Amino acid sequence: MYSVSSAYLVEAAKTNAAWKRRFLIGTSDYSAWVKKWPNIKREWNDIKPGTVTINLVNGDQAFNFFIQDPTKLRSDCSIQLGFDYTPSSSEYLTLFSGKVDATRYSNGDCSITLVDKFKQLADRTVGDNTSPVFYTSSSFLVHDLAWYLVTSHGGYSAVRSTSNPDIDWTSFNSWSSVFSADNTRLKAQFKGKKITEMLKRISELTQSAIWIENNRIKFFRFGIADMPATGLDDDTIADVSLTFDDRRIINRALVSANYDVTSKLFPITVANVSTSSINSYSVRESQTAYEDIWHVDSVSAINLAQRLVLSYAEPQGSLQVESSLAGIVATIGDTVTFDDGFLGLQSSYRMMSEDIDMDIGKKTFTIDETQILASFRLDFSTLDGTDVLA
């Protein structure tokens, strides 16, 4: 959940909330020049540079300074949404931060594309085919490997506190405790792939969410459902669509481990199976074996195999919900309750993506159950049938 004051929450819930939008280049406010405000999208595991394009009038040549001094492209920019409570008191939520990726001048207008912090990680590679970088001398905890990628190789701050300007330390710290407790360990060899690709691998190998919020990289592995922070019902839903995707089912997960860089073989492959799901939907297999990052032993590998089967053995609904800005502070990872009389759904879901249309003030969420039931799905088929309690 975005961190805002209670006054912000009260104002945001109003049907006639007096929203204000801001576009800052450095500390200068260029909101008055904006012709069209952008859509800001982010997903829980879309680890690639995020961009937004903002269209501005340039009749007064206000943005020609980029032409005269291209170093200004490195300026920190932000797009914010909030309120002016009084002439001297305001509160704005930063929805996107980044540097200028490109400027285009046309017909007296200027459009500026901003790119977020993943850009630096997509611009840098680790190792090459001649001189790979090996992380094989010992078994690395998942978070240690991610930390080295983002800091040592990615060039971001290695400050281990909440003052880290690049990594959301609070989320990273919680994320690391999961792997310390599970003793989930990885090894790796890097042969020139981008850091974002390596983080995507780690996300896949650990079912973790890695995204950017408040200009910091956040790490999160969804566990036991927390207290729902946001409720969605007919008063807050403008439209909803539900997808049940049979293709997402996994009921036999195979995860390979302990890759041998010399023989190029995986001596270990573990499996986790849901018999009840196989009986209902036939065999749906998934195989995970990467030669650049891998689990070191069967204990680490089975952790992923179990999680895949627990999350995907049953078809889970994925909902796209259009709403007003009343739920603006809910963000990726938050638990939301969803109540729909027509579809007959009344449950808790996890928010997996968000799309904020700043031009008209609309927010579209994707919420699903794959990352919320894993920790407490109760299957009593061994007792009296194939039913599943959730």
Added chain:
Amino acid sequence: MTSAYPFVSLDEIDWHRKDERIESTHEMRSGRQYRYRWGEKERINFRASEVSSADACQINSWWSAGTALVLQHQTRFETTSGYLVNKTQPFDGFIESDSRYFRGKIELESF
């Protein structure tokens, strides 16, 4: 009408003022309506005639440069800040009988 330049006097006719609210509305399934007002913009149009060549030249240069302007109406106590948004140069016509004066149209839209 002023910017950083001396006052320009316009003998206006056909004064039109249009205020436009910039807002979006979202209707929820229960019928609850969220109405967000992002701002307002004001547009003032009027014709002017018998404008001296110096004033016409000055206003045309503001239009070319996209200069931020303040329009002050002496009798209505109205002030509007904005840009000239004419598609073409505001003063491009001569008074037929006397070529020392220009005529044209001001289209000013607020910030």
